[in-house]
Amino acid sequence: MGIDIQRFHETFFEESREGLQILEAGLLALDRGAADPDALNRIFRAAHSIKGGAGTFGFTAIADFTHGVESTLDQLREGRLTPDRDLIDILLRAADVMGMLLDAAQSGDDVEIDAITATQQALAAYQPQTSIVCDDATASLAPTTEITWRIRFQPHEALFASGNEPLRLLRELSGLGALQVEADPARLPPLDTLDPEACYLGWTLTLTTNASRAQVEEIFAWVEDECDLEIEPLPAPSPGPSAATADGDEPPARRQSAAGGESSLRVSVDKIDALINLVGELVINQAMLQQQAQDLDPVHNEMLLSGLSQLELHTRRLQEAVMATRMVPMAFVFNRFPRVVRDLAGRLGKRVQLETLGESTELDRGVIERITDPLNHIVRNSLDHGLETPEQRRAAGKPETGTVTLEASHEGGHIVIRVSDDGRGLDRDRLLAKAAERGIPCQESMSNIEVWQLIFAPGFSTAAAVTDVSGRGVGMDVVKRNITNLGGQVEVASETGRGTDITIRLPLTLAILDGMTVAVGAENYIIPLHSVVESLQPGGADVRRLAGSSKVVRFREEFLPLVSAAAFFGVERAAGDNGAVIVVVESGGQRLALQVDDLLGQQQVVIKSLEANYRHVAGVAGATILGDGRVALILDIGELIGATRRPAAA
Numbered sequence: 001m002g003i004d005i006q007r008f009h010e011t012f013f014e015e016s017r018e019g020l021q022i023l024e025a026g027l028l029a030l031d032r033g034a035a036d037p038d039a040l041n042r043i044f045r046a047a048h049s050i051k052g053g054a055g056t057f058g059f060t061a062i063a064d065f066t067h068g069v070e071s072t073l074d075q076l077r078e079g080r081l082t083p084d085r086d087l088i089d090i091l092l093r094a095a096d097v098m099g100m101l102l103d104a105a106q107s108g109d110d111v112e113i114d115a116i117t118a119t120q121q122a123l124a125a126y127q128p129q130t131s132i133v134c135d136d137a138t139a140s141l142a143p144t145t146e147i148t149w150r151i152r153f154q155p156h157e158a159l160f161a162s163g164n165e166p167l168r169l170l171r172e173l174s175g176l177g178a179l180q181v182e183a184d185p186a187r188l189p190p191l192d193t194l195d196p197e198a199c200y201l202g203w204t205l206t207l208t209t210n211a212s213r214a215q216v217e218e219i220f221a222w223v224e225d226e227c228d229l230e231i232e233p234l235p236a237p238s239p240g241p242s243a244a245t246a247d248g249d250e251p252p253a254r255r256q257s258a259a260g261g262e263s264s265l266r267v268s269v270d271k272i273d274a275l276i277n278l279v280g281e282l283v284i285n286q287a288m289l290q291q292q293a294q295d296l297d298p299v300h301n302e303m304l305l306s307g308l309s310q311l312e313l314h315t316r317r318l319q320e321a322v323m324a325t326r327m328v329p330m331a332f333v334f335n336r337f338p339r340v341v342r343d344l345a346g347r348l349g350k351r352v353q354l355e356t357l358g359e360s361t362e363l364d365r366g367v368i369e370r371i372t373d374p375l376n377h378i379v380r381n382s383l384d385h386g387l388e389t390p391e392q393r394r395a396a397g398k399p400e401t402g403t404v405t406l407e408a409s410h411e412g413g414h415i416v417i418r419v420s421d422d423g424r425g426l427d428r429d430r431l432l433a434k435a436a437e438r439g440i441p442c443q444e445s446m447s448n449i450e451v452w453q454l455i456f457a458p459g460f461s462t463a464a465a466v467t468d469v470s471g472r473g474v475g476m477d478v479v480k481r482n483i484t485n486l487g488g489q490v491e492v493a494s495e496t497g498r499g500t501d502i503t504i505r506l507p508l509t510l511a512i513l514d515g516m517t518v519a520v521g522a523e524n525y526i527i528p529l530h531s532v533v534e535s536l537q538p539g540g541a542d543v544r545r546l547a548g549s550s551k552v553v554r555f556r557e558e559f560l561p562l563v564s565a566a567a568f569f570g571v572e573r574a575a576g577d578n579g580a581v582i583v584v585v586e587s588g589g590q591r592l593a594l595q596v597d598d599l600l601g602q603q604q605v606v607i608k609s610l611e612a613n614y615r616h617v618a619g620v621a622g623a624t625i626l627g628d629g630r631v632a633l634i635l636d637i638g639e640l641i642g643a644t645r646r647p648a649a650a
Contacts, residue, residue, distance in 0.1 A: 023046040166199065178209070272322075279319050286315045367415075367507070425495050487530075491589055513634065531586055
């Protein structure tokens with residue numbers, strides 16, 4: 001029975017891209033002077049693992065190119081090269097080329113031959129035969145005499161399942177010196193029970209080489225968690241009795257997967273999503289049972305009600321556990337920005353320090369995938385528009401190096417992401433002038449919060465000239481729309497000369513929502529709880545009619561537009577205005593008073609896409625199924641506010 005190696009390719013590509021992230025992060029740490037020997041070893045192992053995996057699966061272009069990267073990194077690791085900015089630039093370009101080659105191998109994308117060739121030539125300039133001079137101090141890092149190593153290599157039975165081939169490792173090991181191989185068949189089962197896809201053989205290897213222990217260990221880096229490994233030096237032959245024990249006190253290097261250690265399993269996102277959908281259906285069914293049980297006699301049905309209570313508890317715990325499988329730390333997003341900031345700062349001639357806080361804060365993977373581009377645009381704007389040049393900062397009495405801070409934290413049932421800089425800040429007068437110039441509605445009487453929101457207007461830009469970084473007036477409106485589509489809000493605070501702070505509030509997940517259920521006629525609607533400011537029953541004097549049919553309501557010394565949910569959605573009211581309740585909602589710094597018939601309570605609901613099953617409905621973000629089996633629409637407060645304010649603006 002043959003093994004279909006193709007099915008392991010996806011794992012190779014995923015792990016290789018993770019290796020590229022480790023490689024890039026380590027190089028950026030080197031650029032900041034923050035690397036240590038362990039970090040250098042991690043960088044080297046990342047490149048070595050990519051090369052080894054590429055060789056295993058026959059991706060020779062990746063393996064050959066990465067070999068040159070690995071050789072240069074080895075020079076760095078042994079202290080023969082200094083990680084100056086030029087070398088880091090070349091290695092970062094090499095990481096980009098490795099990513100391009102991975103894309104080409106995975107999806108058949110074209111490669112830029114000139115970029116590959118230029119990078120290979122740049123790397124070659126750092127090889128020993130062309131530019132490396134090894135002084136006495138660095139020469140002592142490598143063995144000058146041959147050492148004989150005894151290696152006991154016992155792969156785990158599941159080694160083949162990860163696409164690894166032990167014979168490839170033995171061939172690579174033989175490239176270091178003279179190798180003697182002795183197979184250990186002790187674990188071979190009887191032929192009738194043998195699994196052809198399991199690895200039973202082990203090996204005892206004797207290697208005579210002038211390579212270091214680290215170089216020997218690196219051969220097995222790709223499989224270090226999938227084997228038991230012992231490496232020990234053999235005493236060098238000598239006529240003297242003492243020489244035989246020269247290395248006798250040196251403990252063997254042993255790598256063994258701990259049975260009780262933490263392990264991980266790669267699972268398709270589609271499978272996780274299917275599991276979440278099933279749990280969502282279970283939550284709905286549990287809510288239905290709970291609602292039906294409300295009319296039961298608690299005395300005669302004590303056991304049944306107790307069981308339903310336990311079902312509710314376990315359903316909630318199961319729901320939380322399944323949702324946790326989609327949670328990803330914000331480091332997944334933040335780790336890509338050091339490279340973005342470094343490259344863009346160099347192009348703009350600015351000095352920038354990036355600080356990240358709260359990288360361990362977790363967010364739903366679906367949200368993270370859709371927040372990356374908006375964050376990237378905001379960070380680029382901070383560097384381009386927000387931070388000054390070193391000369392401008394020096395003239396303003398600031399340090400020449402500006403700071404951009406990325407911070408993530410949990411606040412209630414939401415995640416808050418802040419992008420702040422200590423740059424020039426927003427200029428109120430300039431924003432108003434640009435808005436008027438482009439025909440965007442604005443007034444001098446607008447508050448600062450309203451003025452700052454002008455940067456999200458379509459086509460708005462304060463750039464003096466169009467560049468490849470910004471200035472076309474495309475971007476910040478898309479940023480806000482993408483965040484709003486995620487059920488989030490974006491706020492801006494700024495102080496001229498001191499900097500700008502952009503705050504994004506997002507739900508932790510796109511699958512479950514904390515909402516307030518309201519009644520409008522015979523229908524129920526869900527208002528996302530993060531959009532609710534307050535609910536109240538206004539007096540007759542608090543509601544005033546403006547010209548036409550518009551109404552406003554007094555709320556804390558300000559007047560808010562009053563919108564009837566019944567009128568907006570075309571629902572017949574069940575009662576007159578006297579029984580109306582007003583819910584003050586907010587999105588994007590703007591507020592609206594929404595008139596409903598009654599408040600029914602707060603609850604978690606499972607979000608269902610309305611567009612996937614019907615079509616887009618204005619003012620509606622999705623739908624859910626209530627405990628009684630009825631469908632309730634989830635309101636899109638941002639779209640609702642926009643739809644009701646547009647006629648006024650016109």
